Amino acid sequence: MKPIKLYISAVLLTFAASACSIDNYPAPDSQLFGTFLDAETNEPIEQDIIRGSTIEFIEHGYDSQTKQTMILKNDGTYRNNLIFSNTYTITPVRGNFVPTEPQEVTVKGETQLDFKVQPYIRVKDVRIEKVGTKVVATFKIQPTVINNVKKIGLYAHPEPAVGEPIRTVLADQEINAVADPNKVYTLEIDVPSNSSNLKTGSQYFFRVGALIDAPESKFNYAKAIRLTL
């Protein structure tokens, strides 16, 4: 009887051991990062962190063409530190720049992939200052396409991620016309009439943006500016 028991436990142990063989698939061991750059000026293109431009990528070698997405940071950079080494079809979509073609990219190790694109609008010569009890922004907008400019805005928020979707106060204006690149636009936020969101003595971030009239387009911005009220 004793040997049988011994055999049984030995067999069971073998089964148990073989049942938990090591998962030998590679982990997501690569990093993909880069910046969206203005093809003309080579400057990073400012973005929105929510409801902003998106990168879609499809991993090769699988039947399902499942699209994965990455979002951009406000400064126009993106980074994915946990991506599988493989070949991908990568397309920037629904952005604040003229759409680009998909590209095939091999990601292995530290892979840098910058996108040189044409922003819909360049927001230029921005000055945001506190004048009396108002915050006044002056700027020019230079569209790079023939479409109308839909809207311009000045946005305020306590966080540097300020933009049209992330703001506590805004001053905006519908344009709905082709913009004159030399015209100086002025937008103002009155501080006292927004006293619950803009407190005197506190610091806030202000950012100027403009939206082109194109399907699924996103706002173009100048860099956010920090002001103490």
Added chain:
Amino acid sequence: MKLFRYILLLPLLFSLSCGDVLDKQPLDKLQGENLFSNPEGVKLYMANLYYQLPIEDFTFFRQGFNWNTGDPNNGGFAPAMVTDEAVHTEFGDFIGNDDFQWWDQGYKLIRDANILIDIIPTLTISKDETKALIGESAFIRAYAYFALVKRYGGVPIITSVQKYDGDVEALKVPRSTEKETWDFVLKECDIAIQNLAESWPGGERRATKWVAYALKSRVALHAASLAKYGDRAPISGTAVDQKLVGLDKSAAAEYYKAAIEASEALINSGKFSLYKPTPASPQEASENYRELFQDPNIAPNEVIFIKGYARPGSGTGHNYGIWYQPNQTANGWPHPGRMNPTLDLIDAYESYTDPGKSAPIVTTETGNDINDYNGFNPAKTYKRYDDPAGIYKDKDARLWATVILPGTAWKGQKIIIQAGFIKPDGNPQLFGGESLSANGKIYYPYGAADRTQYSGFDTWGGNNTRTGVSFKKFLNEGVNVAPGWNQTVSDWADFRFAEILLIYAEAIVESGTGVAEKGAAALNQVRRRAGHTKDIPLTIDNVIRERRVELAFENKRFWDLIRRREYHTLFNNTLRHALIPVLDLRVTPAKYIFIRQAIQRMNPSTFDYRQYYRYVPGIGANGLVQNPQY
């Protein structure tokens, strides 16, 4: 010898196998053929189909339908809370990816309807009965596909029972285009209209020709608005390229026409009218409107289709009666007061003094600051009122029947909603703090000493409104609902004549076709019932405002924002607002002032374009094309 004996026994054993003594029929279940061979069986089967209908009633919320079985605890959430109609007392949730899904259940209902449709020709029943079954099953399928297409765009159209014979691939049906799917729904409505009788002999709550017309007008208006306004929120992707989502602008005309014709059929039938259409005063109008929702059965001429709740209990009662009572009338239920109607909705109601437009609540003498939500400002001259509901004077009667205003009576109690006071020295003390003695009286921040004696602003238990008003529509003033699950048995009016009139008006003004005078008459008929005596012109703004007000909390607003593609502009980093009543102790006797401000403890909400369509579940297995951006 022994062996021989066994061999002799063998035939006996085999003979047993010839009988079917082992093929037992279950005693507690009906077999398919028995079910359909008996008219009572068909009726039973039909009851189950109606139960599964995606009716957006008291038990509908973001996780599905019939949320009154098993564990019905949904936290007191209602679809109104992801619109500008209301917020929850505690939670600030907006629309999530998994919300408002209805896929598996939808195709289950469609399969069940198809089983019936396939079997109708084999039944030995009269011609009239056959016709009724054809009409009814088409109605159910139309209702189900409408619920699918408004969520997902084009979906697989399955018109007969699928049979599995070893090949899974054969069961996979690709998505039809969104246009094809809407057309299919309208075609099913037509089959229902052609085959259904005008009523049921026993007055049963089943689909009739008129219910089918009502469904068709709702469906056609939805499709028409999508076609007209789809480009307000452009989307891209494979599903768009294959036209699985999206309608061409050119389709709007035919759909508006269908909406006009279907609603006109109901209007011209002479069978329907508004409940108590010409009240003598706003007070009377308010009471009529309240009674209509307390029990829609009192208005058989207005209510076209009812979903009934017969007895308290799991699957047969609902929970509006416990979740939405003001705190003071909780009747022992620990979690009342969940529905908090917003100032944004209240503003939309017209006033009798200046009809034809929204009448935002003006809180100061200067009256130029309705967009100032910064809170109390000592420099302002606030209007002062003796009556805490005084500021709502002259507002549309339906406001008084839809929400409980501060200081008004409900179930024999004065409902106290107060956010705090302005101290005699001019400093505000809002949302809590100690009581205060002034003028020889003790004043409590929330208007009363004990937390069972007020219904506003105290965060305790999440039981007190944070918008300044409590909820009233649908609640029964005469019934003290037992403090437990599924104890409310009020009925739901799924289609009302008022909605048909407004569909008619909207389709006329949006399409620029039809007779504009008739559209205006339909619009003003609904307003007249609410005590308005001055007619207003037919404009789209007037119709939409009227829909918001007349159909408030009937779970229409969510779909109105979707179909008109207005969600992303209305909810773009948007805060919803409250009107807080505050006792002003700077004057003797103390009076009430009101402050327009953002709702406490709420974050702004933003609607993402992709949420105009829900994601298609299970594409890994069903092989369907996913909706954009999922």
